[in-house]
Amino acid sequence: MAHAARPAGGQPGTPGDSVTTPGLTGGPPATGPRAHPKTVLEAAEINRALTRIAHEIIERTRGAEQVVLLGIPTRGVPLAGRMAARITQVEGRPVPHGSLDITMYRDDLRLRPARRLGPTQVPAEGIDGKTVVLVDDVLYSGRTVRAALDALNDLGRPLAVQLAVLVDRGHRELPIRADYVGKNLPTSQQEVVRVLLSETDGEDAVLLEPVGAAARPSRGGTTGRRR
């Protein structure tokens, strides 16, 4: 799981691109009329990745005693909840988790109409002196994480901040890296990574599709071109 499938040739943008790319799962890709979404992680793989990340968090933080997991809406929130549940299973005590909305801290607010805010729910014990693990579904430009760091700054002073993501798709625009990665997924900027979670979308899957496919009624969180 730690090894990423490299898109064959990696030519960006050609519609056939995602078809020639070997699917990790081997399962038949769900096909639309024009778009070719390819499943890069199935439910079982997402599960395993989260379990592994939970163990890594415990290891790296010596038992996760002072850890607070904060998910970034929308799909970081259920991911944080699942990781907290797994840590609880292993360590036998509850791990505080919540959500951190970064909308008001974005650097691209003026590029789009005002967005709906997501929930911010910080556990009652706060974040001062804790190790905060930020949880998001996809790490892409790093701008979301930059905004999250600013948001954290207004909430308190954690001892340390770490980052856990389900998918790292590359193309960073800021000096930011993840501490825990479910899957490294080299992508072209012409592609869209779509994360589906049972809590928000009724099923667990990570799909990769050409950017044009995002024009369809979207389901799942996407990271695509924003510039």
Add this chain to the structure above:
Amino acid sequence: MNRHLISAADLSKQDALLILDTAEELARVADRPIKKLPTLRGRTVVNLFFEDSTRTRISFEAAAKRLSADVINFAVKGSSVAKGESLKDTALTLEAMGADAVVVRHSASGAPQRLAGWVRGSVINAGDGAHEHPTQALLDAFTIRRRFGRGGGEALDGLRVTIVGDVLHSRVARSNVWLLHLLGAEVTLVAPPTLVPVAMDDWPCSVSYDLDATLSKSDVIMMLRIQQERMNAAYFPSVREYSRRYGLDTARLRQLPEDAIVMHPGPMNRGVEIAAEVADSHRSTIVEQVANGVSVRMAVLYLLLGGLEAAQ
């Protein structure tokens, strides 16, 4: 969302719920050690108040500052308006200063509407004559929704709201009738016949002259201030008589349903439309309304100014 907020009647149900849901998230900022968000950094909000107001102006000022906007308070006393400058010239001055939003209160109904045609920024109506005061209605709806334990996305369906008092001069009543109806509440206006507007056939509410008869059928009772400053005729024989027939005292409070709440947009005339004990009781939401006002106005400023500058 429109670019301006002139009237509650212009809002769609979707817009109204978006504002309330956004306010719900922004209310949490008040509980944080740093009560500030960077969202409107570099934006300028002008408070243009042609009428006296403390709480509304301060509320808008606090809201804009919590979003990091720069606030310019344009008080009419001491300004060139006192020297006879027209509304249009004032607007052009604000335009030249680069105001991204103008929060305007004016004694003439329709002044914000006129202003919206002259400035490029967003115009937010903070009360115009006896016309509308949309942010007050939004904060009232927000307070009601919270008190009745309804969460994000939920409207006010099935709640019975009674608005009592000087409806004729009240922009608060007008905005509330439209907004609360839009959100599914059932609105009843109660006032002496002299304080009921003449042309209100198209208002989505019922009218009663008898407060005692409506008490037991009210989940929310909103008392309006007797606006002496706007009264140019004898609308009722005496303040005492008004208070006896339309004031909310402890005896009337007891006739309300168990979980009913008492609201007042402020400033109160204690002992006239509302008894002091009622205003201070646990049923009263008057202090909450002030706190909620900041959250709701933050939501309005964010939704109007926080995104892409609207093309139209």
